[in-house]
Amino acid sequence: MLPSVRSYLLPYPERIAFVLDRCPVHTARVVRQWFNEHQEIQLLDWPPKGCDMNPIEDVWALMVNGWEPTEERTRQALLHHTQQKWELLRRKPQLIAKSVESMPRRLQEVIRMEGGWSSY
Numbered sequence: 001m002l003p004s005v006r007s008y009l010l011p012y013p014e015r016i017a018f019v020l021d022r023c024p025v026h027t028a029r030v031v032r033q034w035f036n037e038h039q040e041i042q043l044l045d046w047p048p049k050g051c052d053m054n055p056i057e058d059v060w061a062l063m064v065n066g067w068e069p070t071e072e073r074t075r076q077a078l079l080h081h082t083q084q085k086w087e088l089l090r091r092k093p094q095l096i097a098k099s100v101e102s103m104p105r106r107l108q109e110v111i112r113m114e115g116g117w118s119s120y
Contacts, residue, residue: 002038004086008093016041019054053106053120055099062089 010016018041020026035043046054063085072081089095102120109118 019044058099
């Protein structure tokens with residue numbers, strides 16, 4: 001993730017704001033240690049039961065798109081699929097930028113829905 005962000009969006013030494021939800025994978029010791037070693041990344045607080053407004057969910061949807069669980073059953077096949085999708089996203093940074101740029105609209109919709117679920 002870090003090399004892609006640095007090459008396409010935020011060159012060093014700009015700080016990176018990053019959001020992690022409360023998923024157990026994100027709170028694992030190895031993850032916390034990695035972020036502690038990368039002080040240029042600012043972790044933003046995320047409510048434990050908030051609506052899912054994180055633009056990274058759009059990236060995950062793009063990564064999963066086209067995955068065939070019946071065909072890609074091995075670890076190697078899943079890794080190959082993930083690497084192919086990631087390289088596609090790297091070649092089209094506008095897809096991620098579009099998601100990030102939608103944040104003001106997303107937030108306005110949450111406000112309009114008085115904190116309820118939005119269409120995002």
